[in-house]
Amino acid sequence: MTPRAVLVSLRDPDDPMSRQELRCFADSAGLPDLEIAYASAGQLDDRLMDEAGMLFFGGSGAYSVLDTHPWVRNMLDRLVECVDRKIPAWASCFGFQGLALALGGEVNRDDARQELGAFPVELTAAALTDPLFAHLPATIDVQLGHHDHVDGLPAGVTLYATGRVVRNQAFKVDGAPFWAAQFHPELRKATTTERWNYYRAHYAGNPAEAERIDRIMAEAPDTELAQSIIRKFVEHVGRVPRR
DSSP states (O other): OOOEEEEEEOSOTTOHHHHHHHHHHHHHHTOTTOEEEEGGGTOSSHHHHHHEEEEEEOOOSSOOTTOOOHHHHHHHHHHHHHHHHTOOEEEETHHHHHHHHHTTOEEEEOGGGOEEEEEEEEEOTTGGGSTTTTTSOSEEEEEEEESEEEEEOOTTEEEEEEESSSSEEEEEETTSSEEEESSOTTOOHHHHHHHHHHHHHHHOSSHHHHHHHHHHHHHOOOOHHHHHHHHHHHHHHOOSOOO
16 A cells, blocks of 8 residues: 555635645645545544555644644644654644644743744754755745744754744654644745635734734745755655655
């Protein structure tokens, strides 16, 4: 059986942004046949874990890793299972926060540190020797969109990127092929803008705030270089056919 490459969607199946996210990951990874499985619909199950050759965990516009929904608790357990079984995996945003929390880190919500748009992050010395990040400059613009933050890293991970507003922006699990980032390397300016327009009521409480974010989005640089991280991940783990 060919190992499966799957995006584990942390959005509801009827959320149009789940399909947009699939397109973004598929394009960035060079995996046109990337599958999607919905954690909220119980599809992050034993069979998927047994057959997975490569997993992607994305964002979640409507949920928090601090929620008590049973599927969120299951997702946290499955993230630990990925680490224990050394299943190659990448996690962005909600997935990053979930992995940190599942491994014993600290996640908090602080709307004053909300980031939405393109922001620079600084790569650590450890990142610059990693096969996913070594080709990048020490400072790179990335796409961000989140309320929750990883304020305390768990033991057993190495910090790969830091930000000016939110410090912990990326890490790798020591001894396992699992990388994670608060930012979205699968997104570019146009796709972040599309997602913002869909979730704008969730991120902006009033028209003035929405207008402020509109200006930030319009003035933001593109982040095509950051997309290469996802392609490097696929090339490095090399567990499924790629074009």
